[in-house]
Amino acid sequence: MAVRAEERQHRILALARHQGQVEVATMAVDLAVAPETIRRDLGVLEQRGLLRRTHGGAYPVEGAGFETDLAQRVNLHIADKRRIAAEAAQLIGEAETVFVDEGYTPQLLAALLPGDRPLTVVTASLSTAAAIADCANLTVLLLGGRVRARTLATVGSWACAMLSGFVIDLAFVGANGISRELGLTTPDPVVADVKSKALAVSRRRVFMGHHSKFGASSFCRFAEVGDFEAIVTDTGLSSAEAHRYTLLGPRVFRV
Incomplete structure (x- = not known):
């Protein structure tokens, strides 16, 4: 029985990583077991830090050995991410230069940047640069370097060297995990x-992320919660937990 359970959990995890999420009812049918059995399997995988449970299913936790690709992110939590991007866009203020991180939520935000005045946008994301390149008042600077196929973003010494020559008014940054104890990780x-370099050269910093990112941690820490003036997430993060983050410095917006 233990071997069967282990094999079943392996299949559940593999499917979650392939699809971006799994549902209890569907997995119960596919594996010919009771929904309660799948829920127990999800509980085991969650305890091992591999999945995060949701109502009716689960999604994979990103770590040193696994990361979702851009195609999966585009299909997950879309309504929440649109609200987060819209709220974050309201924080731009008088900024004339902004850094927009890689990822789908930052890409949504980039499309909402004000187009009625000149604005310079620095990004490592090919997708974001392509999406806003034809906006009349936006000057788009794409960081050079190696392109990661998983996220279609540039990385490496060239990207960091370009950033080191800038002074940026506001950085919009995401993460694979954010924790009060461990900070922001990828x-x-x-x-x-x-x-890290983008944050270092920016005067103001805003974190944007779905509530599923909170409490999770990955391999590489690049910032502390207190480095940010604001955190923008959805109402899936409880008001009590949001308050705990505010005690570390940033304002927390739940939308």
Whole structure:
């Protein structure tokens, strides 16, 4: 029985990583077991730090050995990410230069940047640069370097060298995990380097992320919670937990 359970959990994890999420009812049918059995399997995988459970299913936790690709991120939590991006866009203020991180939520934010005045956008994301390149008042600077196929973003010493020559008014940054104890983390050291450099050269910093990122941690730490003036997330993060983050410095917006 233990071997069967282990094999079943391996299949559940593999499917979650392939699809971006799994549902209890579907997995129960596919594996010919009771929904309660799948829920127990998800509980085991969550305890091992491999999955995070949701109502009716689970999604994979990103770590040193696994990271979702951009195609998966585009299909997950879309409504929440649109609200987060719209709220974050309201924080731009008088900024004339902004850094927009890689990822789908930052890409959504980039499309909402004000187009009625000149604005310079620095990004490592090919997708974001392509999406806003034809906006009349936006000057788009794409960081050079090696392109990561998983996220279509540039990384490496060239990207960091370009950033070191800038002074940026506001950085919009994401992460694979954010924790009050461990700070902001991402699986890949070269990605962490770019994020860290972008934060270092920016006067203001805003974190954007779905509530599923909170309490999670990955391999490479690149910032502390207190480095940010604001955190923008969805109402899946409880008000009590949001308050705990505010005690570390940033304002927390739940939308």
